[in-house]
Amino acid sequence: MATTDIDVLIVGAGAAGMMAAIEAGRRGRRVRIIDHARAPGEKIRISGGGRCNFTNLGCGPHAFLGENPRFATSALKRFTQQDFIKRVDQAGIAWHEKTLGQLFCDDSAKQIIRMLTDQMREAGVALALGVSVDRLSRAGEGFEAALSDGSSLRCASLILATGGKSIPKMGATGWACDTARTLGLRVTDTRPALVPLTFEPGFLETWSGLAGVAVEADVSHQTPKLAPRSGRAAGTTRFREGLLFTHRGLSGPSILQISSYWREGEAITVDLMPGTPALEWLKGLKPTDGRKNVTTVLSRALPQRMADRTAGHLGLTGNLADLSDKALGRLADQLNRWTITPVGSEGYRTAEVTLGGVDTAELDQATMAAKKVPGLYVIGEAVDITGWLGGYNFQWAWSSGWAAGQVA
Missing domain, CATH: 2.40.30.10 (Translation factors)
Known part of the structure; x- marks a missing residue:
């Protein structure tokens, strides 16, 4: 089986993964993003009653949980809610504030997905759906991944962006945390959050x-x-x-x-x-x-x-x-x-997010890079950073994905 060399492999085409892909692609990196789902951004699609509560005007470290919630400060300050709102405005997506600083699309969450996929395409990112990682191994200073479609990729940077276990009917798994653990990173206890x-x-x-x-x-x-x-x-x-x-x-x-x-x-x-x-x-x-x-x-x-x-x-x-x-x-x-x-x-079945994840002590707060595994990055819900209800978790996805995309 021939192995293709790329610069960045991102596993998980959700909010954080797509943001990281856009940023890395804009830097001229050869980026491949894969997801085992049939469509990208499935959590975006169903969020906010189908209108996507895409950020919160009051977003800040105070609205996050984890063993060290202050870890989120750097990424949230470098790519803010106003930065994402600017992108939404530039895409011509109408939005409104519902309550408590929560921002929603006037029309459909699919507009946010379309904005992200359009920007990935413009940045030269290759998107593969219905594809998962069968085997992952170290290859020199990078990684080699055998994929479920029979292909093999060798990359300098690997970004784990598959989120947590919440809403398993949409295909959510603990893959990112399991993979991080096998690569030697500590993972905090996880549990359903934002749940009845x-x-x-x-x-x-x-x-x-x-x-x-x-x-x-x-x-x-x-x-x-x-x-x-x-x-x-x-x-x-x-x-x-x-x-x-x-x-x-x-x-x-x-x-x-x-x-x-x-x-x-x-x-x-x-x-x-x-x-x-x-x-x-x-x-x-x-x-x-x-x-x-x-x-x-x-x-x-x-x-x-x-x-x-x-x-x-x-x-x-x-x-x-x-x-x-x-x-x-x-x-x-x-x-x-x-x-x-x-x-x-009610458990992960109806939980909006997963509390816990990869220990923030294992990661660099400015880049989301694993300190002891060169080339590895963890972003979004897979990190031990969990926001309040109301757009905070999406903003963490945008911010952490953006941070990783600047350097991966």
Whole structure:
């Protein structure tokens, strides 16, 4: 079998891989990017309800997790959200800000994919789909890869850009981390992140009847003091966004966000009336609404089905004026300080990203190059850098891919 010599082999034609390919190609490098999927950018295509939440105006190191989230600073500063927005504008793609700095295409996520594939073609990048790496070995100072299509490539630089295990139905695997590990790099513990949380049967018996009901909530989590390399800083983390009841537990943006910080056995606290002291609110309504049923009063703050279920769960009946101060206190706690303990998550099946990955201590923060394996680069979700929900992970893909593309 003849072996073709190229400069850069990129495995993974997602957001990070395509960005790296564009940048390396523009430098005149001979670049080949492969992916076992039938189309490039599949996660881009399905993201944001098909409109791709491609970045966030507030992107910065504060919005990332990992054993050393500050690692992301260099790449994020060198290729910023404004830099990517400029490329989107130059491609004539209309966009809008939805909420909390989240930017979406007005039309379709396919526009972002088309922009990237057009730029790869213009940069002379060769794209091969439906192709994977069967065998990988060192070849002098570079690498040799035997591919599933029967070809063999020898490259000076190898970029691992296949992401993590999230959404396996789209072909996601742990290949990048497994490969990095075989090449001698440390990989941190990985787990599903930005994922719905599940609960025990007793909880579901009470609340699963609300499946489909959504409310705005402040969801918080107290991270205990942990051993080094935990990837989580001790303290309280909170997110005020939508919460959605499901047949298996809770979802919605606030829950997805907190899932990245939560671990099994730990509780989360839900404030269903963020910004409003519920006890004061209830007592303040007694003079004017005391003769109204408690569920009618609650429906001012909660959807009616949820108001009914909340009162029933606490065994509260009758009019507001009939409730004792103790009962009002229990209701206020339920509204402002509902503390519950998930038993798990829905796993990689529905997780938007994978938490953990190749240890950032193994990589150069300016170039994404492996310090002890010359010619190897790791970018995007395969690195132990995970962003919040809302375009942060895409920006990390653009930034880390750009950084590697400058030097690979």
